Amino acid sequence: MPDYFLPPNTLLSVPVNVSEAIQAIEQFQGNSLTASLAEIEGRIAGFYSAHLSKFCASRQIDESFIASALAVKGIAGQINVIIHASGILCALPKLLKDSEVVESVSLGAGNTGRQFDLQTNQRVAEFKFIDWQGGAESIRQNGIFKDFFAFAEHETDKEKYLYVVGTHYPLRFFGGGRALTSVLSKQPDIAEQVREKYGDTVRVVRDYYALHENEVQICDVSPYIGREPSF
Numbered sequence: 252m253p254d255y256f257l258p259p260n261t262l263l264s265v266p267v268n269v270s271e272a273i274q275a276i277e278q279f280q281g282n283s284l285t286a287s288l289a290e291i292e293g294r295i296a297g298f299y300s301a302h303l304s305k306f307c308a309s310r311q312i313d314e315s316f317i318a319s320a321l322a323v324k325g326i327a328g329q330i331n332v333i334i335h336a337s338g339i340l341c342a343l344p345k346l347l348k349d350s351e352v353v354e355s356v357s358l359g360a361g362n363t364g365r366q367f368d369l370q371t372n373q374r375v376a377e378f379k380f381i382d383w384q385g386g387a388e389s390i391r392q393n394g395i396f397k398d399f400f401a402f403a404e405h406e407t408d409k410e411k412y413l414y415v416v417g418t419h420y421p422l423r424f425f426g427g428g429r430a431l432t433s434v435l436s437k438q439p440d441i442a443e444q445v446r447e448k449y450g451d452t453v454r455v456v457r458d459y460y461a462l463h464e465n466e467v468q469i470c471d472v473s474p475y476i477g478r479e480p481s482f
Contacts, residue, residue, distance in 0.1 A: 269326070272319035275311065332359060338380045339368060342414070342475035348373065366401070375405070376412040378472060383420035389433070392424050396434050396456065399425070400441055403463035414472035421469060425460040 281287040295306060307313060336358035343353070352372045357365040369376040377398045381391055395415070402411045415421050434456060435442035445453055453459045472478075 269322065272322050275316055275319045276323060279310070279312070279316070334380050335359070335378065338472070338476050339378050341477075342378070342472055343369075345475045346414075346472075347371065366405070371409075374410040374412055375402070375407060376414060377402070378414045379421075380416055380472070380476075382416055385420050388420070392429065392456075393434050393437070395421055395424070397438060397441065399460070399463070399467055399469075400445075402467045403459075404444070411467045413467055413469045414475075415469060416471070416473055416478065418469055418471050424456065425464070425469070426457050428455045428457060430455055431459065 279287065291310075295303060298306065339356065339358060343356075347353070351374070354370045354372060355365055356370075357368050367375045368378050379395060379398070383391065395413070398413060402413060405411070431442065431445060431454060435445070445459065449459070449462075453462070
């Protein structure tokens with residue numbers, strides 16, 4: 252974590268050093284935040300105002316500490332974007348071929364106006380830096396199906412890559428029998444496109460995947476970002 256100061260918080264006009272902010276939070280949390288809070292609750296029972304002031308001063312619980320917590324919260328709120336951007340940048344030098352040239356890249360999360368995370372003169376690619384757990388992950392499944400559908404239906408002569416952290420759980424999902432009515436319950440436009448193009452022949456995820464599995468390569472991005480593949 253770089254040692255720099257954030258500008259004054261909009262709620263508390265206290266400039267914050269990020270390294271010091273994290274240290275302050277770690278000190279407050281101790282080995283267990285639950286245990287630390289329980290200890291404080293027990294300590295301050297019966298305190299008057301003067302006692303509380305001394306207690307907070309002894310623990311350095313003041314405006315600066317609150318500003319530290321708010322600053323770290325602000326940084327943490329952007330962590331998914333940071334992972335997405337840095338993951339792509341870290342992977343690109345290792346996965347691109349010598350003759351491959353980046354035409355466009357989308358490092359931010361969400362709708363950035365570009366259809367795919369990466370377009371080169373040889374490939375289009377999407378990146379999903381998600382640690383699949385193997386449980387009920389319907390939201391993640393819905394998202395990765397949407398990306399796969401966009402690739403499958405996209406007409407191009409370029410290679411299509413969907414990069415994920417470990418392929419075991421994503422491939423198990425694509426080979427499974429989850430109903431598309433469930434997967435696309437919040438994507439009515441895509442559901443309608445599937446019905447219009449495939450009719451009743453495509454009812455579950457594996458039906459659609461079987462039609463397009465040779466068009467989209469689902470690859471493990473772990474080796475390109477220094478991670479051990481989970482599966």
